[in-house]
Amino acid sequence: MMNKELMTAKILEAKVAKGMTWEAIAESIGMSPVFTTSACLGMNSFTEDKAFALCETLGLDKPVAEALQVCPKKAWEGGVPQDPLIYRLYEIVGVYGDTMKELIHEKFGDGIMSAIDFTMDIEKEENPKGDRVVVTLNGKFLPYKAW
Amino acid sequence: MMNKELMTAKILEAKVAKGMTWEAIAESIGMSPVFTTSACLGMNSFTEDKAFALCETLGLDKPVAEALQVCPKKAWEGGVPQDPLIYRLYEIVGVYGDTMKELIHEKFGDGIMSAIDFTMDIEKEENPKGDRVVVTLNGKFLPYKAW
Amino acid sequence: MMNKELMTAKILEAKVAKGMTWEAIAESIGMSPVFTTSACLGMNSFTEDKAFALCETLGLDKPVAEALQVCPKKAWEGGVPQDPLIYRLYEIVGVYGDTMKELIHEKFGDGIMSAIDFTMDIEKEENPKGDRVVVTLNGKFLPYKAW
Amino acid sequence: MMNKELMTAKILEAKVAKGMTWEAIAESIGMSPVFTTSACLGMNSFTEDKAFALCETLGLDKPVAEALQVCPKKAWEGGVPQDPLIYRLYEIVGVYGDTMKELIHEKFGDGIMSAIDFTMDIEKEENPKGDRVVVTLNGKFLPYKAW
Amino acid sequence: MMNKELMTAKILEAKVAKGMTWEAIAESIGMSPVFTTSACLGMNSFTEDKAFALCETLGLDKPVAEALQVCPKKAWEGGVPQDPLIYRLYEIVGVYGDTMKELIHEKFGDGIMSAIDFTMDIEKEENPKGDRVVVTLNGKFLPYKAW
């Protein structure tokens, strides 16, 4: 069975060959750009119909569609990330983690924001002083169960 | 000079005594809840007027106002956080980091989202299936300088 | 405000003085032994009525009851635990983690077992060849949201 | 001699080709799904008869059966796991480790739950609010020997 | 309640004051030197009679005897030890670990040597070329349970 690394390589190759953006690919299958990209990079799985739709868009065959449906074993470089773009996000979690904890507990009580029942959106905000990246995280609040 | 740990302890004590939320404190000084909380926890600094306004709101004296103006040495537990609320944010950076990199480069070119020229907002989205936490990150895009 | 460490120390002291088991304490407040113990050790929070009930059982005063209601910042020794009882649990996660992933995905699809909407039960199974510890984990299945 | 990695790859390939679940494979050889899966993933060893029974079920030949009987060198990613499903289990050990220690010592005295004389069972509990994963750990209590 | 650190400090102080060796202390209570020392250092627990016997030998009072009976949370410096005497033992595990695995599996099958149902003995072997330390580890073989 095709593994996720090969699947990603084939998708990236086809994406370049077709000259498509992630946004265009996502739109063609009716999914969001963030989820579509993450599934193509092997960090999420597609349902059967979305997997085949993506392969049709990019002219890829069945083994890629099958690999897209496999539940991935998620893994990353671990510990502290190095790429500056990703590190800044890690730094935000470090600097604002306790602040987020205070404010989420203040608004919702004891519990967490789910990283599973969760969506993310990335937008460009045009600004004469320099465009801005706007990232919206939206996760279900899960209260701790007491029993 | 009063250090940041003592400053935070005094603010938390006064906050409980006054029975105020972070939102109410922030509103009273005309700043956002996220920035206000982070400055009170010692991860950001206030200008002189905001520092004194906060102390007036909470009935605290000058050394606290002075400590709030000191440029903090930001530090956190390091590596992989453990508290479940904060860990889920770390996990999101791990799982979606490469996706964010792909999409930000697609929209903006080579560069990063600033964690310094940056704001954050945390809202509650009511939802019959379970309320949701909505976190908005807004950072200036900084293109890599070539020279 | 009383912190969680002092709260735990006062509870342990009273527990020894009263000669009560965790099971008896839990029963007296109508909660499970696991959740009750974890809240007393500072890893979960009680609602107001349970916090005061526990303090009544153990003859403790209001600051303990208040500390029991605070949302805790969960933390542990980190990385690989050392105490043999706890290490064996870590080892089980290491040895059986991929097996659990295979079987949960087989039964439920892509998603996880929640550690938040979660209960645990610990029982003694008498056995002539040596008594056995039976630990039951019960967590809500959370399917990954696609969007 | 065939190593465990190749053995696992051949089993997974045959499992997909036969369209069998782990539960069905386990039933066909009269073993539990958890132990069967763990042996196929290279984390446990089979007796000769079970190894050959599994190969008959999946149409695999003798080298696989031999590899299944080899005492494995157990290893995993180490430290803090990353896959969200496995991390949640690690988090449970972190959050509830001391609680489990208190309650097991209360019921059994000084000792541990064995991770060797140990069984695990994973069940699906249907629930209108969302199905639940029920994991049962059953390990022999081993009292510390004093001498 | 007296904690293990204070208990150990009081025992060491009394041991020096009485001018007794660990061997003599162990003999006076009818236990082995290794187990006795480890309990006094807080890494094992005594039954009530041994705890009181030890306190009688050393002229210590009831809180020490109570602390000796508490199930300890075992912990050490972690990772790679530094003291040369202890490091050499760690090095032996590193250098001979796979050899021990081969030979124990050859003699006993798949399983481990228990570190719980376990005794240790340390002897001096006189030798004209230099005396030798003889350490004997004796642990129950625990076969992996298949189910």
Place this chain on the structure above:
Amino acid sequence: MMNKELMTAKILEAKVAKGMTWEAIAESIGMSPVFTTSACLGMNSFTEDKAFALCETLGLDKPVAEALQVCPKKAWEGGVPQDPLIYRLYEIVGVYGDTMKELIHEKFGDGIMSAIDFTMDIEKEENPKGDRVVVTLNGKFLPYKAW
């Protein structure tokens, strides 16, 4: 020149083909099972005659005999081992390290047990309650030199 990994692979292959145990191989060359196994696994070196004797026993040729004589660069997984059999040994060093230090200093004075001028022996002790593994470490005591 043949490296140690290939040497070990060739020895293991011949050992299976000949159906010999490590004990039988060791006896055939007049060495102990522990040292013989460790040299074959690449963690010790043989003298020329023992290297050729082993190759004669197993029907291996000269490059293997040469590789067996090379001084090895000893290395292992590092830090905290994971395989349960090896981890239990590591845990024993952690739990009993300070105890061993106390007792060796009590019997011998300041110094260490050598891990170089050192032998190890592994025996099976039959026992109706479960057979036991007996490991004997025998190392020269090395007093710290003062100058």
Place this chain on the structure above:
Amino acid sequence: MMNKELMTAKILEAKVAKGMTWEAIAESIGMSPVFTTSACLGMNSFTEDKAFALCETLGLDKPVAEALQVCPKKAWEGGVPQDPLIYRLYEIVGVYGDTMKELIHEKFGDGIMSAIDFTMDIEKEENPKGDRVVVTLNGKFLPYKAW
């Protein structure tokens, strides 16, 4: 698509074949030596015209020029560097980090020196007592945004 490792290998090969220094290559494309070298080592990206200019200078073809334009995922050995030249830089950050923080805050207020809107220059200062390396870092000051 050609990856950055292969791109770097091809550039280094051509650089040796042409006998050119980094300074000469940089000058030929009108960029600085530091930026040019870093882009060739895969740590920065070129605009299309610079990428093709560099390939023309070195006689390399289109895939190299394309690879030079890809936004790199920056990564290094991580943690504490080992090569003595690079370690000395790390040591300077360790020894002088707090000093730099004090002086930058004194001159500019709360904020940081950007590592993105940043240039570096390396010069040789001839000196009879031994030539000196002069490294100039020039980064935009980014004040922390308060909101």
Place this chain on the structure above:
Amino acid sequence: MMNKELMTAKILEAKVAKGMTWEAIAESIGMSPVFTTSACLGMNSFTEDKAFALCETLGLDKPVAEALQVCPKKAWEGGVPQDPLIYRLYEIVGVYGDTMKELIHEKFGDGIMSAIDFTMDIEKEENPKGDRVVVTLNGKFLPYKAW
């Protein structure tokens, strides 16, 4: 003898009381701001005359002057720094380390830039698009000795 931590605390207190900048303090003793600050933070030592001059400037007594002359044991948080200002410097070493190695070797041959026979200067460059921090590192080139 006064230790470096207390020495630094006393200097910082006096600096605030006198309302002096590091630049002014440095100028008053005829040393650079970077070296002066680093010595006051305990990362370098002063000669006797500079130590007494600094104490005169700040109205501090002899024990501080003595502590300023002690050769410091330099230490920092270790590994990867967290404060954003210091992290950016670490990131620059990571991103540009190999580039600096290439260019220094190209200009000087095999060797390093000393971090001991070394000076640093920090300047503010006014710029309408945002002021810039200019850091100049100046270290003696040390060629590797061959023998």
Place this chain on the structure above:
Amino acid sequence: MMNKELMTAKILEAKVAKGMTWEAIAESIGMSPVFTTSACLGMNSFTEDKAFALCETLGLDKPVAEALQVCPKKAWEGGVPQDPLIYRLYEIVGVYGDTMKELIHEKFGDGIMSAIDFTMDIEKEENPKGDRVVVTLNGKFLPYKAW
């Protein structure tokens, strides 16, 4: 009993008060400067006569002499040292470790240089181009025992 930290503090205080160098102290008790310093810093132990001789030299009383005789638990900062003087030694071990292994095996066969039956000497070599530090390590060669 006095611990090693307090012992070291008392010795350093007396050393400054007496205005003695380590060399002078060592000479007064007829031991080498390296061993004497290391024992005073708590990394080696003295015999009774040397311990009392040192206390006489420095005017210290019996508890210090007793503490000097205790077998120390040796420990240091661990991992990679940071102080530049100590780091350079670590770097030498890293850069030349394999070289030393090659040459010691070439001269002596398989074995190690003892760090226990070991002496060290530090001398100043005057040199018009800059004085040099000469460190001589002298350790007994210990051949690996085969059995």
Place this chain on the structure above:
Amino acid sequence: MMNKELMTAKILEAKVAKGMTWEAIAESIGMSPVFTTSACLGMNSFTEDKAFALCETLGLDKPVAEALQVCPKKAWEGGVPQDPLIYRLYEIVGVYGDTMKELIHEKFGDGIMSAIDFTMDIEKEENPKGDRVVVTLNGKFLPYKAW
């Protein structure tokens, strides 16, 4: 261009084929055994004439001579070494690091022993009680520059 790993492999192969020791090779090119070995292992670079001389001695061709002249990127296993011969050196740095710091500062003032302007010599000292390894480190003292 030939990389350092291949260069080392070719040199080791030729060294065995010629049956030469490192001492003999070093003597043939007029360099020390330590520096010669370290350059051959890829941790130092040769001048052109020494590189060609070594290749002539060993019958190797031009690419090896070129590789020997490349400035190496020095790297080792990192952190705490494992091979017992190398570990003992690491342990010596740990145990005696602060002692060396005290004595070097006492003799030379504030500064370090260079690891760059540095030589090492390894000798065998015959001794009836067991031969001894004598390692001499000789590094230029570098005083910290104040400015």
